[in-house]
Amino acid sequence: MRTGVWLIGARGSVAVTSMVGALAVRASLAAPLGCVTELPELRSAAVPTLGDLVFGGHDMSTVGLVKKARDLAASGVLPGALVEAVAAELDMIEVEVLPAPGGGVPCEGSPDGRVQADTAARIVSDLRAFRDRHDLARIVVVNVSSTEPVATPHPAHADLAALRAALDLPGAVLPASALYAYAALSAGCPFVDFTPSTGARLPALAELAAEARLPHAGSDGKTGETLLKSVLAPMFALRHLRVTSWSGINLLGGGDGATLADPAANAAKTASKHRVLGETLGYQPEGHTRIDHVPELGDFKTAWDLVTFQGFLGTAMRMEFTWHGCDSALAAPLVLDLARLTAAAHAAGVVGPVPELAFFFKDPIGDVPHGLAEQWTLLVEFVRGLSDATA
């Protein structure tokens, strides 16, 4: 069951860490830490192995994969020895990473007369060629590119027929992430959005996924502060403690940090970060989540949160936490998990959004539980169901 993993942003830190890790783990050079599909509860013959995965992708960057991996090693994200051990194999993926069509942002302004439908067609053609070249059972397209600013609404987002018509006209109807989702679904590929960008979250694209009988998942990988919120907020709720404020700041360098320094992108990200509190607690405590770009911190991120709460008879108490995590190292194994699980879902005939993957996301699609433990239970049952379907 050879499975393609097509990464939008294939030369970025998350993508390259995913590739290096997959190569290292399948060569038994490293344990599959961080990969939840490798936990006993989720092991299933229905899920493709790491060895089944074949990588490719689009990126507007031209930095070589091996070069990027060595840069990540220099900044402490990847062990240098592992990078060297898989460098030759990594270099073989190089030919499968194609320039982003339309020079990154597809068809903004359409200077050459091309319309977004053309760009989508080019992406579809790239995906089909990849599938044929490697004789793949399927390809899962995963967006791990930088976060986009909040997208401008467009009437054609509401309806698939209107969207198809609009894409044939000049102008940018869809933001890049959604154009990739459109193309992926049009090519018969499941789509996963690991970022808070628009991706497949438009009615027209939901319609397309249903029509094409494809699963899709998202959005915004839950890797740090929100992961903590998804276990701490239920703790306060189950103990009947009233959270009066929850404030936080995220300091991050790296590519995503620079993007998020843009207030519009920041707004998109912080909104998805806060959603878990209201959903889990049943009310919205005071406080905000801030994101600040501190280039010095590189791929590592420091998040600090202050939670004030009331206990019995209103007694005021508080907790603080600091999380020092490496975003790429936290994200990469989840990207591999999502690719494998979404491939298995597709094989089992799952169609539409997959709320059972809520465990992985800050801002999961659908009416799902926001506590990590319930999300885990849902996930375990989902994988068991896939196994039964396959068996």
Next chain:
Amino acid sequence: MRTGVWLIGARGSVAVTSMVGALAVRASLAAPLGCVTELPELRSAAVPTLGDLVFGGHDMSTVGLVKKARDLAASGVLPGALVEAVAAELDMIEVEVLPAPGGGVPCEGSPDGRVQADTAARIVSDLRAFRDRHDLARIVVVNVSSTEPVATPHPAHADLAALRAALDLPGAVLPASALYAYAALSAGCPFVDFTPSTGARLPALAELAAEARLPHAGSDGKTGETLLKSVLAPMFALRHLRVTSWSGINLLGGGDGATLADPAANAAKTASKHRVLGETLGYQPEGHTRIDHVPELGDFKTAWDLVTFQGFLGTAMRMEFTWHGCDSALAAPLVLDLARLTAAAHAAGVVGPVPELAFFFKDPIGDVPHGLAEQWTLLVEFVRGLSDATA
């Protein structure tokens, strides 16, 4: 269903906070924050209400309940206005708080020729008189006294007949907490140990509980750092992140702080604090939990923990948290919950240790899950079962 709550250590901070809170909440002067039995998922006709509870207890202290409550108000644990509002009612409980038989530690050395069986008989008699005086359906005995040092083993702990014989001889066979458990069970009362002391955790007492067809629960209320561990350790496990060290320090003033400054008591407490990690993670990370007595901090406690962990490809990451909690305010509503739930269990015919109450304890009896979410599920099902039994 009038239910007695007999508190060992009835003049201590936790006991007095429990009484003030029960009086205030049932007079609608305060919301039942911190009381989990008041959450919708646990509401049940099988569980006595706060209004059903009648308080009494033993203590070697002679400080008046109202005086103690005012001291707690002065140090920020209780709102002064609430204390005044319930002072008259609190004062009426005064007559039900009896001197600890044997002057606190029962029969250590037996200076007056009395043996531990005599002390136990006196406790039984106090309990029966309380039941008769108030026409109670049952009494739940809850130990909220100071933590004892680790108890000295004695051959008679292994067998009920041997224990009964030994108690008739001079000398201290049982530590105080276990003698109270023995007396409670002998008087037909369920027993709950909210402390890490021995309590009912001896084979001879398990035999007695079975013989008397009584439920018992314990031990060591989960109010702060261990509560956090019970949600954070599962988070690391579910994400397949390897915890390499978990170190912590607890700074506390107050009575319990002074007791725990004693290295032997400290050892008992820190062992029960660390158990959750090994049970949840499946391995024991490096690191220790320390307890330091800082009188200045009063009833408030500050815990700081450092967790180091490895993610994908071994990348080293870390988190820290600080918890500033008021121990009495965290413990008191759980004491009320436990009294109510154990009474309901007794009414429903539950016999022996009640692992379904693991949600409340650092060191729960039996082979139970240590993650808070699973403990919650177990508890919800347990209460549902009680309701069905009663209905």
Next chain:
Amino acid sequence: MRTGVWLIGARGSVAVTSMVGALAVRASLAAPLGCVTELPELRSAAVPTLGDLVFGGHDMSTVGLVKKARDLAASGVLPGALVEAVAAELDMIEVEVLPAPGGGVPCEGSPDGRVQADTAARIVSDLRAFRDRHDLARIVVVNVSSTEPVATPHPAHADLAALRAALDLPGAVLPASALYAYAALSAGCPFVDFTPSTGARLPALAELAAEARLPHAGSDGKTGETLLKSVLAPMFALRHLRVTSWSGINLLGGGDGATLADPAANAAKTASKHRVLGETLGYQPEGHTRIDHVPELGDFKTAWDLVTFQGFLGTAMRMEFTWHGCDSALAAPLVLDLARLTAAAHAAGVVGPVPELAFFFKDPIGDVPHGLAEQWTLLVEFVRGLSDATA
């Protein structure tokens, strides 16, 4: 040497805390904690005692002083018993707290045809009446009102003659803080700005202070995070450690929190907070200081800072701190210190800005050291000089 202390914002938390404290300390009901002029190194016959101080002020609020003090006690800023002990005396100050002329913000828009010169005249007249009524040697005017937004520049700020002419015309030439400074200096009173507002920091007002032979001091009392920076930044510098980033967030409720939630005022405050780093280290590290309003926190403020630095051979290290302070309690004793020291400076004939008071300010006037230890040395020598001048 009876000395007036005229507080702009006399009904605010800082002012009322200052008054209650001065009354309590001089009645020997409390130790003078936080008052640096009470340290042995700064005790001097040249400095008026707390008993010499007579309070008055302006405010647009009409909440009574005793009411405000009780509110502060309820929120934990002042001990309730102290407030009651001085309530009668505090109430006697009530008549000396006058409505802010012009309804707070003086002459914005001049609806009644009055010009800013009229408002200034009214302030001057209030000050003179206060001096006469109490037979005061002098009055020090201290601005403790809420932080203003960054002021709009005006050509008349550069020159005293131009300013006087402009104040006679309709329109708001000066922001409120500067109009108070203008009026204070015009009335022969030294002026202290405890806020980051404009105050006396305009060339025209420097000219006025020189002409009137008056000292003035400012600005922005150093009460929390910046106080820590003023000892930590020198530590890194003296140890030749390179600070690579310094990021922080301040969470605060209370009146000032609400004001600072306004981005323009926020900008003024955070700029003065960051200045100490560049001045002490000789370079500007990466990172920002954020301010967030969290009403729940009340008069208490939580600041968290992350400092990353490089040591020998570039090794990357880090420190974090959290500061939980009560702003009013930190500010009030410094307000009393500044009133007393500025009065002494005036008595000794000091004219113009007083850089020797840099110890008290985030953003001190003049070319002064920014390390706390050097500021302290400067202050000790200054007070010694005043004593010599007086002796």
Next chain:
Amino acid sequence: MRTGVWLIGARGSVAVTSMVGALAVRASLAAPLGCVTELPELRSAAVPTLGDLVFGGHDMSTVGLVKKARDLAASGVLPGALVEAVAAELDMIEVEVLPAPGGGVPCEGSPDGRVQADTAARIVSDLRAFRDRHDLARIVVVNVSSTEPVATPHPAHADLAALRAALDLPGAVLPASALYAYAALSAGCPFVDFTPSTGARLPALAELAAEARLPHAGSDGKTGETLLKSVLAPMFALRHLRVTSWSGINLLGGGDGATLADPAANAAKTASKHRVLGETLGYQPEGHTRIDHVPELGDFKTAWDLVTFQGFLGTAMRMEFTWHGCDSALAAPLVLDLARLTAAAHAAGVVGPVPELAFFFKDPIGDVPHGLAEQWTLLVEFVRGLSDATA
């Protein structure tokens, strides 16, 4: 002015980091970060340059210097590229690192009939040979070996003549650190103790230093938590804030961590860590400093401190800090500074303890200020004096 630096513990992390750093900085491969003698205020012709230093030492370990340096690089303490760049030069120092006489702990039990005087004679002879081999103006002996347990008192410690007599008899009169100090001073070499061990802090050794007209300095390099205390405690004192408790925990791996896990050595270290508070504040706040060994943390150390304090009218406030430092990287440049400054002191004729070096130590000799700023002023004046003496 070729100057020998003889390191007791020459194969340990601190020693090897010092050597690698000295080689790298003098080859202009790295900036002298962390070296305070390279700050403008301390630059002086009287102080030998890094290029003047010649390294040697004793150690009971036999791990090669280059091997040790590569291990340090692997654990993130040293940059790997720097280690390789100086590996050849480092390897040339290898011949100057001799086995510790007596197999490490000198003459404990004297199995071979040798007495401590013999061991001392062997050390003296090693030092003289080193001096002659390299034609050194002088050698500074610096103890950077693991912390000893608190030493057993011995009557001969009080008097030089008695000590000399006792050393000729079987048995361990002096702990290792003091025997090295005795030998160093006997060989005419200034002695610096960078550890909390006994070193030269015995009356008999003070007598020897005076007789030999030699300077000596110590003890216990101030690299982390105590460094912070030396700026934070003065801050509280200068602001007249009352510190009510100061509690801390140090988590450390590495060699020193293992040694300090021994309660007796721990006691020595924590006592010197706490001294700064009493000396700076004028009273001893509540609280303790703990040290825990967590091997996982390697050469990096995490210290967490909680400080509670009272401000105006007794308002309770608090601060916390976490320090994540690399001990070897913090210590090594100070070792180089101390060797250079002590050599300069010797050249200028300074005799006896050098309190002006208090800036570098947790537990400085003599009646010295404990605030870092005052220690700095003392140091700057001292170096200026040396320059004048030399000029």
